[in-house]
Structures are given as structure tokens and as C-alpha cells.
Ligand SMILES: O=P(O)(O)OP(=O)(O)OP(=O)(O)OC[C@H]1O[C@@H](n2cnc3c(O)ncnc32)[C@H](O)[C@@H]1O
């Protein structure tokens with residue numbers, strides 16, 4: 001991954017903030033796709049992997065640059081794994097609005113009456129790195145982060161479902177963690193660690 005030329009295939013401001021912190025120590029300043037005129041790709045896949053590949057390939061195609069994409073979401077056991085790959089579209093698919101606030105409200109409504117012990121959930125993050133749009137050997141890594149869905153939002157940090165994502169061993173939500181701690185523990189932070197190791201191993205082979 002070179003310091004100057006990497007397009008980040010995401011339009012999510014929360015993800016972009018986390019990626020810029022995760023990559024800063026390496027001297028990499030990824031360019032958000034929006035700044036390069038790349039529109040959001042249509043996420044037609046049925047898995048995080050497929051959607052991350054679609055997003056990375058689209059950004060690489062439009063810009064001609066290496067691309068990094070993240071497809072992520074929350075899997076809630078009491079909902080049979082939903083919203084999963086549809087996490088960003090959870091409220092919209094139920095005609096309950098759009099955006100983080102509406103998604104959180106829709107998740108709370110879907111879990112109404114479900115007791116604390118049964119509200120187990122995990123975040124998933126799949127990262128795809130493509131050297132170019134036709135790269136036949138994408139680097140694909142994934143990580144998860146276990147928690148529980150709280151019954152009311154708590155905390156001001158993070159983004160998305162973080163105000164509802166309770167971490168029993170920390171006694172707070174992901175939105176109450178400081179940014180550095182979230183990056184160290186999170187699905188995204190640990191997937192990024194794996195990606196960097198894979199890239200280092202690859203450059204050792206070259
Ligand atoms: O596709 P891009 O442009 O990257 O942006 P997006 O927000 O649509 O991203 P996804 O399609 O990957 O959907 C991810 C969903 O899961 C949520 N999510 C993912 N990681 C999260 C995290 O670390 N904290 C809170 N919510 C998260 C996020 O809010 C979205 O609703």
C-alpha cells in the first residue's frame with residue numbers, strides 16, 4: 001500500500017475517520033472516493049465479501065488507483081442474524097426512514113421485549129484490497145466483535161449502531177469508548193491489522 005495513492009471505497013464518514021486514524025501511523029492518507037468523483041456502488045452481493053469486492057472494484061475502475069473497501073454490519077442472534085449485510089438499509093427496508101438514528105430505532109423496535117441475555121450480537125467487517133480493478137488476487141480479511149444490543153442508546157462517539165452496541169467486559173457501549181480504544185478492539189481495527197500483515201508478507205515475497 002503506497003503512501004500517496006489509495007482510494008477508500010466508502011461514503012461513510014464514520015468509517016473514513018476510523019481508517020484515517022488506523023492508517024496514519026503508516027504515513028498513509030487514503031483518499032475518500034467522494035473526493036475523487038466516485039459515486040456509491042450498488043451493493044448487490046449476498047455476502048460482505050461480495051459487497052466489499054463490488055465497492056473496491058468500482059472505485060479502482062473509476063480512479064485507476066489501488067482501492068480499499070469495507071463492508072460491515074451487525075448480526076443479531078435474536079433476529080436470526082439480521083440485519084447483517086443489510087445493516088445500512090435496515091430501517092429503509094422496513095419503511096422506517098434512513099440513516100443511523102432510524103436504523104437504531106428500527107433495531108430497538110425489532111428487539112422489543114427480548115431480554116438482556118438474548119440480545120447477543122456481533123459486528124463483522126470484511127476488508128478488500130485491490131491493486132487495480134482487474135486484480136485477480138484481492139486481499140480479503142475479516143474480523144468480528146462480540147457485544148449485546150442495549151435497550152436504549154448510550155454514548156456520543158463512534159457511528160452507526162455504536163450507541164446500542166454494549167460491551168459487557170468494558171461496561172459501556174462502543175459509542176462511549178475513546179476512538180483509539182475502539183480502533184484497537186473493533187472488527188474494523190482488527191481486520192485492518194490482518195490486512196497490514198498480509199501486505200507485509202506479500203512485499204516480503206516480492
Ligand atoms: O458502503 P459504504 O459506502 O462503505 O458505507 P455504508 O455505511 O453503506 O457501509 P456498509 O454498506 O458496509 O454498511 C455498514 C452498516 O453497518 C454499520 N456499522 C459498520 N461498522 C460499524 C461500526 O464500527 N460501528 C457502528 N456501526 C457500524 C454502519 O452504520 C452501516 O449501517
Ligand SMILES: [Mg+2]
Nearest residue numbers: 040043071088
Ligand atoms: Mg454501503
